[in-house]
Amino acid sequence: MRRWPRPAGLAGSDVDAVVEETLRAESVVVCWAMGITQHRNGVATIEEILNFLLLRGNIGKPGAGPCPVRGHSNVQGDRTMGTARERKALARAIRSWASAAGVPCPATGGIPLALQTAYFEGRSEVSA
DSSP states (O other): OOOOOOTTTTHHHHHHHHHHHHHHHHHOOEEEEEHHHHHHHHHHHHHHHHHHHTTTSSSSSTOOOEEEOOOSTTTTTTSOOSOOSSHHHHHHHHHHHHHHHHHHOOOOOOOOOHHHHHTTSSSOOOOO
């Protein structure tokens, strides 16, 4: 068993069990609510959640991905999420991802999540 710090009072064996189950899973959904979003370290925490999902291939795969749980619509603004607030940080991240992947990544534009979902469900066609 690994030795885990106990800031949340969790037993190391419980953390190990979650790690092992996650590693065996074909797809993973990470849900969070306003407690994480509104925490003083919320942005950094959500960035790490997204990094974890990206590293495991759980973005853009059916039955996987980020799931920010909201109250009523617009409870936290326009219900969008990203990986960085500052444009310079986002541009730096995009260049880094492109370099690591060996493919160009668009720095502007994009396709809204609702349209992406409709496309993957076969309800829409997406054209660039």
